[in-house]
Amino acid sequence: MQSKKTVVSKMITYGMVILAFVIVFALDQSGLISRHMRSMLVPIGINIILAVSLNLTVGFLGELTLGHAGFMSVGAYAGCLFSIYTADLLPLAARFPLAMLLGGIVAAVFGIIIGVPVLRLKGDYLAIVTLAFGEIIRSVIINLNFTGGASGLKGTPQDSTYPITFVVILIMLFVIMNLVESKHGRAITAIRDNRIAAEACGINITYYKLLAFVVAAFFAGVAGVLFGHNYSILTAGTFDYNMSIEILVMVVLGGMGSIRGSIIAATVITILPEALRFLEDYRMLIYAVVLIIVMIVNASPRFTGMRDFLSPKTWIAILTKKNNGKEAA
Amino acid sequence: MLQVNNINVYYGKIHAVKDISFHVDSGEIVSLIGANGAGKSTIIHTISGLLRSKTGNIQFLGKDISKTEAHKLVYQGLAHVPEGRRIFLEMTVMENLEMGAYSQGKVNTNDIADVFERFPRLKERQKQIAGTLSGGEQQMLAIGRALMSHPKLLMLDEPSMGLAPLLVEQIFHIIQELNQAGTTVLLVEQNAEMALQIANRAYVLESGHVVLSGTGKELMESDRIRKAYLGG
Ligand SMILES: Nc1ncnc2c1ncn2[C@@H]1O[C@H](COP(=O)(O)OP(=O)(O)OP(=O)(O)O)[C@@H](O)[C@H]1O
Numbered sequence A: 001m002q003s004k005k006t007v008v009s010k011m012i013t014y015g016m017v018i019l020a021f022v023i024v025f026a027l028d029q030s031g032l033i034s035r036h037m038r039s040m041l042v043p044i045g046i047n048i049i050l051a052v053s054l055n056l057t058v059g060f061l062g063e064l065t066l067g068h069a070g071f072m073s074v075g076a077y078a079g080c081l082f083s084i085y086t087a088d089l090l091p092l093a094a095r096f097p098l099a100m101l102l103g104g105i106v107a108a109v110f111g112i113i114i115g116v117p118v119l120r121l122k123g124d125y126l127a128i129v130t131l132a133f134g135e136i137i138r139s140v141i142i143n144l145n146f147t148g149g150a151s152g153l154k155g156t157p158q159d160s161t162y163p164i165t166f167v168v169i170l171i172m173l174f175v176i177m178n179l180v181e182s183k184h185g186r187a188i189t190a191i192r193d194n195r196i197a198a199e200a201c202g203i204n205i206t207y208y209k210l211l212a213f214v215v216a217a218f219f220a221g222v223a224g225v226l227f228g229h230n231y232s233i234l235t236a237g238t239f240d241y242n243m244s245i246e247i248l249v250m251v252v253l254g255g256m257g258s259i260r261g262s263i264i265a266a267t268v269i270t271i272l273p274e275a276l277r278f279l280e281d282y283r284m285l286i287y288a289v290v291l292i293i294v295m296i297v298n299a300s301p302r303f304t305g306m307r308d309f310l311s312p313k314t315w316i317a318i319l320t321k322k323n324n325g326k327e328a329a
Numbered sequence B: 001m002l003q004v005n006n007i008n009v010y011y012g013k014i015h016a017v018k019d020i021s022f023h024v025d026s027g028e029i030v031s032l033i034g035a036n037g038a039g040k041s042t043i044i045h046t047i048s049g050l051l052r053s054k055t056g057n058i059q060f061l062g063k064d065i066s067k068t069e070a071h072k073l074v075y076q077g078l079a080h081v082p083e084g085r086r087i088f089l090e091m092t093v094m095e096n097l098e099m100g101a102y103s104q105g106k107v108n109t110n111d112i113a114d115v116f117e118r119f120p121r122l123k124e125r126q127k128q129i130a131g132t133l134s135g136g137e138q139q140m141l142a143i144g145r146a147l148m149s150h151p152k153l154l155m156l157d158e159p160s161m162g163l164a165p166l167l168v169e170q171i172f173h174i175i176q177e178l179n180q181a182g183t184t185v186l187l188v189e190q191n192a193e194m195a196l197q198i199a200n201r202a203y204v205l206e207s208g209h210v211v212l213s214g215t216g217k218e219l220m221e222s223d224r225i226r227k228a229y230l231g232g
């Protein structure tokens, strides 16, 4: 059912991620990666998971959500608490995957709780409600005891490594890319394209909105677990509004609905602040400016032409056409 | 086939449809005509489940559909071509037709061939992005998309809107052909002349009320209609 073009496009995405991993791994093995650079690999991976999953709601479904960090935090706490309590009972190989699964499921459940009432409504209520959710969940976690409160949750085993993160990225790409290319994915993009026409075709709008939203929340939760297991202490304050915005910037910068774009943008945006440490104070300002520039560029016909020329889609189209020609000959 | 009984539809405090009843029998073409804001689209939206009536009920093929969710109706054989050519602008012509077959589970290539036969223009443009089609082509696509669901009743909301006279004639001709092939049609139109010409029966709406009804021919000869809608 999948066209040749989408298969090629998927292969490029997998290839890009695998190649990046192989290069990093080889450099790491030969001792060419500094400790500092090494410490950034897991955060890069986490941001890739966050950006690609958010792209599912914002890019493919076309619903603005501002609470991705909130889903990440509930996943992080669920996974970390699980690991703390089972540290002596389970071997790492079982504990960590289970922690990630649990974190994802808890985040997904929150996704359902928020999505069921809100996604029925027409209009931009989702942005407001998810924004509120992120802020509320943060205060709740700070005021609870078993989460470590304001001083943070300590004692989580530091299980996150970049090869594990890489495997999670591959699994996520597999799930999300197959979803997007499936009949369900078509239904999701149809809703974004034209809600009334989608409904007239028999697409259950609420169901598919919820599906996309909950899958995105699930992977945000998994990213949260990786995040929690990467540091010795987990504080709720990390998962604030700014973090959600930062993930959104990655999606917008990488291009709505472009998975490869999200991967690249997440990598760049994770590395850039480190490289430009001296600009730290202006980070949010720079994001705002970047968002505005992206919007202007996206709207300008001259830039659209240039972007199309640079886009892999154009090249895939050219390549597949050539192949078709050969087959015919 | 379709029986609308005493529906009252509101937008907040605005009472847009006032106690309207009408019916469409199997095999008919029924037209709803009326000026801007008369409530035509509101009625269509209420039948297709996008809006709800405060009173009365709507029966389709003997079943009460007044509480059925919009997306389920197409499975029962009710297709809605909304006002303003609601197609998937970012998809190609072919993908639009495939989405039209969503309720069928599988895309039947014969159905696509049928649509292309009725609208040869769409066949030429099957790979074109729908948003770049001309207005008339988009209207053809919207109808083609609805046909992909094998409707028993086809509801068309102002298919002539914004089209050149020649194209209007072509679209109306196709509607008649579809009807002869067995599809019942509920047609909403401002173009009263065309709508009355092809209709078995018609209802005239004015500010939310049905003010007249009868066969297409009767209405075309009525003084009131000639003055208000047919320019003399
Ligand atoms: N979403 C809405 N909110 C408030 N009022 C509305 C809404 N939609 C329609 N109306 C009002 O309801 C009345 C009927 O509108 P409707 O769209 O059904 O008219 P129509 O007969 O289809 O007109 P047209 O021929 O211009 O399409 C109008 O007075 C309109 O202003």
Ligand SMILES: [Mg+2]
Pocket (backbone or CB within 6 Å): B040, B041, B042, B083, B157, B158
């Ligand atoms: Mg209307």
